[in-house]
Amino acid sequence: MKLSIIDYGAGNIKSIQFAFQRLGIKAQLTNSPEELINSDKIIFPGVGEASSAMQKLQSTGLDQLIPNLKQPVLGICLGMQLMCHKTTEGNTNALGIFDVDVIKFSNSDLKVPQVGWNAIHSLKGDLFNGISEGEFMYLVHSYYVPKYVEAIALSNYGNDYTVALQHQNFYGVQFHPEKSGRAGEQLLENFIKLKV
Template identity: 60%
Template sequence: MLKTVIIDYGVGNVKSLEFAILRLGYSSILTDDISEIQSADRVIFPGVGAADSAMKTLEAKGLDKVIKNLKQPVLGICLGMQLMCRFSEEGNTNGLGIFDLDVVKFSSKNLKIPQVGWNQIADLRTDLFQNISEKSFMYLVHSYYVEQNENSIASSDYGVNYCVAFQKNNFCGVQFHPEKSSVQGEQLLLNFMNLKN
């Protein structure tokens, strides 16, 4: 049985994520214990909230160094994805630097910010999106986004075409909440569980 760990650093309600994993027939452990995280088969790095305070918590717990050095498949969700980047404009925050990318704020005056609700994703690549169709709708809540880049494996449009998912080596991240994105989101979580190490 896969040992799946959800990193606990006090940002956001992860109950819906735990329930989504259970519905797929897996169990998960919510923990900030370094040895538990390092020994997991799959690591999920969630997050809702402000980048600067989240990074301070990770650093205080020593989790920043741990996450960067993980060798098993790691999935960042929402703020978790953004914190995998080098820098975020939110609070001028230095991130984990796993991806050499910046997180910037939506700037169009015609947009309602944050983006809240369902939006289509496109340009789907890699096994993370297996059995998920182009233009599927996923649920998003965010004011900041990752710009298009060479590690992008999916995109979305909200006044600008941006990177809604990326992957490099064992690390992948999604801006949307798969646990709140119905059947397609659960398919993505299942695909993550089935990724080859």
């Protein structure tokens, strides 16, 4: 099985690569369209600011490639947000895979960014096989996806919001599975086992 992590200069991709290594799975780092098209599974990571990350995707043509991929693709953190229609961070048009906008936490009682462990619930689908309702995952973010019809997991920070999405072969998680202990490893294992 060929697993690729998209390397576009936005994110701590080594930690994701090491997480798969711990599972005995080799993941290559690449921004080559040919390598990505010929991969069995793809991780789309992201840490940082949305508009500069989108510019990096556009400069390499990956903004055109990613929405047309046919194999399972997992967006993580900013990667998930960039799979949405638009984000208010930098008023950025994103990839449009998920027809929902990303907005900033605005409740003045909340500390922003949200940093740390938070429980996830309303889990749906094979990505969450073996993961319990109320399991804790590690999150670091100031922007979020509201509750949405294609949500496959929710969390609560002031109000319920989406922490995982699925549309056809595309999956996204707001939390960092590579930093979320055994439950995060289980999710990565589940992603590897997905069939399209």
